[in-house]
Amino acid sequence: MTIKPLDDRLLVEPVEEQTKTASGLYIPDTAKEKPMQGEVVAVGKGRVADDGKLIPMNLKVGDKVLYGKYAGTEVNIDGDEYLIMRESDVFAIIN
Numbered sequence: 175m176t177i178k179p180l181d182d183r184l185l186v187e188p189v190e191e192q193t194k195t196a197s198g199l200y201i202p203d204t205a206k207e208k209p210m211q212g213e214v215v216a217v218g219k220g221r222v223a224d225d226g227k228l229i230p231m232n233l234k235v236g237d238k239v240l241y242g243k244y245a246g247t248e249v250n251i252d253g254d255e256y257l258i259m260r261e262s263d264v265f266a267i268i269n
Contacts, residue, residue, distance in 0.1 A: 177251065179258060182221040184233055186212040186246065186257045210243055211268065215256065231261055238268040 179185050189211045214237045220230040233239065246259030 177216055179216055179218040181218050182229075182231065182261045183218045183258055184214055184231070184261060184264075185216040186239065186241070186259060187215050188212045188255065188257060189238075211238065211240055212257065213238055217261075221261075233261055233264065233267070239264045240266045240268055 177185055214233050214235055217231045217233055217235060220228050223229055241257075241259060241264050245263040246257035249256050249258055
C-alpha cells in the first residue's frame with residue numbers, strides 16, 4: 175500500500191530508543207518513553223498560502239527528524255507503526 179500525505183503533512187516512521195543503557199542496564203517496556211525521533215517516509219506537496227501560492231515542503235523522504243513527544247497521529251499500516259504530522263510539528267533535522 176502506498177500513502178501520499180496531503181498538504182503540509184508527512185509520514186514518519188518512529189525510531190525505537192535503545193533498550194539498553196550505556197552502563198549495560200536493560201530498560202523494561204513499561205518504562206520506555208515514546209520515541210521523539212524518526213525518519214520521513216512520505217511528504218505532501220506543501221502548504222497553500224492565503225494568496226493561493228504553494229509553499230513547498232522543507233523536509234524530504236529520508237530525513238531524520240526530531241519532533242515533540244505527543245506530535246502527530248499514530249497510524250498502523252500493514253502492521254507497521256507510523257505517525258502522520260504537520261511539517262510544523264518537526265523541531266529539527268538530525269544529520
